[in-house]
Amino acid sequence: MTNSDAHPTNGAAAATLLATGLGGLVLGLLALAGDALPAVAKALNIWNPTGPLSGVTLAAIVVWLVAWAILARRWSTRTLDLRLIGGVSAAMILAGLLLTFPPFMDLLQGK
């Protein structure tokens, strides 16, 4: 057995990365939706002292954990194209970061 044969497959890493990308994207999308749409902000206001932020972050965490669990279960024994999954995840994270940036939020809403 060579040294590389002894290494685990990269599927679990791909699952972790893609789930983090999804969580970040959901965080950004919900932050924008909560800022743009009063009805969404009201729905996300699950704990009044913290306001819509409570729902935005809870939803993003749930999506992140559920996606991670599902992807890890499917991919943990597989070897995947981590470059492709890394690119997709990076794009989602970048989009999530941009969507949380207030001047970009305002630009999208035409403010």
Added chain:
Amino acid sequence: MEITFRDAVTVIHGMGFGALLLLTFSGSAAAVYALSTPSSAWTPGGRDLTRLKIYFWGMAALAWLAVLAGAYVVYPWYRAHPPAGAVDLSGFPKALLMSSPATSEWHDIGMEWKEHLAWFAPLSLTAVAWLMGRYASALKDMRGVRNTVVGLLVLGFFATAVPGFFGAMLNKYAPVRGGANIVLMRGEAHDK
């Protein structure tokens, strides 16, 4: 030397969790470098691996503590609405910042970005901690996984440093203050 209860909690949130987390990034970078460089003979196992896992899970824990304390303890004090007609806004930091064009952007950009951006840190650092537990010994040979760890660490650093900067500036212009006074030390009034 006194500090209010809200000041103390804000210090724990920003300095105790946030700033301590920022300090740990240098150690994580050194560990990842030592595990990745071809000339390194370090292959952690046994006690080394356990300590490495504790370190990275500790970073993730600090990130979670920072955002949870921020969002669920400090932020409600920050965004509390002043009663109608209130003149003294010192107990209402958001309203105080919004009351002047010279400070309103600290809220509109600083707090509005910080409150969301900071959550990328626990997500990415939890992922890093988990990846280090599984792949620490293989980072040297698995380039894709190594790039994933480094990328997530950079994201975690960005999502800690930027909110940390804005948190410090927000607290300069509109401190979260109030509650019982905690006396740290008694002194004497004097001219010099």
